[in-house]
Amino acid sequence: MASPRDYKNTIVPNWCPGCGDYGIQNAISAVCAKKGWANEDITLISGIGCSSRIGGYQYCYGAHTTHGRALPFAQGIKCANKDQHMIVCSGDGDSYAIGLGHAMHAIKRNMDITYLVFDNQVYGLTKGQTSPASDKGFVTKTTPDGNPLTPLDAPAMALAAGATFVAQAYAIDSKTMINVIERAVDHKGFSYVNIFTPCVTFNHLNTVQWYNEHLVKMEDVAPDHDPSSKAAAYRLLGETNSLVTGVIYEEKDSVAFGDIVPSKDVRLIDHVEKPSAELFEDLCKEFR
Template identity: 45%
Template structure:
């Protein structure tokens, strides 16, 4: 790992096209700061993104990156980490990408406990497709495609992660820069699958889950007697629908990541003998 890297080293020369005020700006900045503060370097980092507004993040960050298809970012990230365990692998997505078509991959990535970080920009709406209800939209949420309000309760991603055997489950808020950076940093440093759901408000299509709403509703677990090592306390917190908590909900300090459990310690990202000329150089460049 490199010790002289700055978070600006993770910025690409592409200007984000997110709407002014979008929570994804703060989410991305915290990710870059966390990567730099944990001693990572763009050449040692692989970012996998899904679709939607959050899927653009690989263009805006300077690292190895792959923009995948809808809901498939986590299996790609898993493959990258197993192929080259030395890489710092971060997967970024949105609530629509990760908790709708991608929810099956999410559950299995959690239970495998592959040593990578999953950051979800949860704005509780489909933003890129112009404002439909998402899996995490509040019940009764009115949109152009649900004018009478949604009739189903929202998906609870933190409860899903906990029930699937998650070893690091945290909630962050994109507007709280220092706290958000700290939580992503802790997820990176965790030995296993580090999951951070981020309240990342959509200022264009969601006038319910706004910055003001979260500022008025959030309770920081650091200001309570919450023990992140207690499964029972974590269960109570993730099932508490009356509050919006931020902080580490649960962490298993004795977590054993997948590659260690399975004895995968060497780089598998080499082209075997007999491959076409130049293929090995391509793999070295890619990884």
């Protein structure tokens, strides 16, 4: 039986002690273990930022790409390797600033990809600047007098772009997060999951205490919520100021891009002599 440890390599993550990204990595590994996926059947693509370091810590295929461009890389790989379990990890700065245009078209395209956004509401890797998700009034190095802008309502935007799966989770609430990610990878089509994760070093506004006081679980505020209703999803986000965790919307009859637009399944791995599992082990030896 697979263990979550089987999906982590031996590189020690260099996230700050107390960072919520550790919890997200544990959740991803736990879901992979529950599914019993072979390591060589998983691809994890990341962009640039604290969140995107995860690509070097997971034991699977992947690429640590350029700022805001994780989704174009992932879509190209998915087109050529349709059976791969594709997970994309990105941060709120990576996803909602330089990468926003790519995100909108990827959502609209509805490829079978799970998109996990590590939302700490600040630029952490570059040492604490305001991000598109930062709260109004948030004081940072780039907004010393307080952020004058309202934060981007990303889940509502994803709904408007045509996302067939929209959910949110909290990095400290592992039970809900694992459930949400598992439902996301089971969804046929583009799964968008915004995960609130505290940045203990540069965000002293949206702390663990702040999240505990402001985030609400769907089962507590809307136990009868119908995730198949887009109108209900918008209403739920409006009533909770988009600070709700759980599956907000899921289109049950979603048809993924690969089932609509046929393309040759190239599978570059099949053009080598070694079986894929053996090749994968050879490529990853230095990390084990």
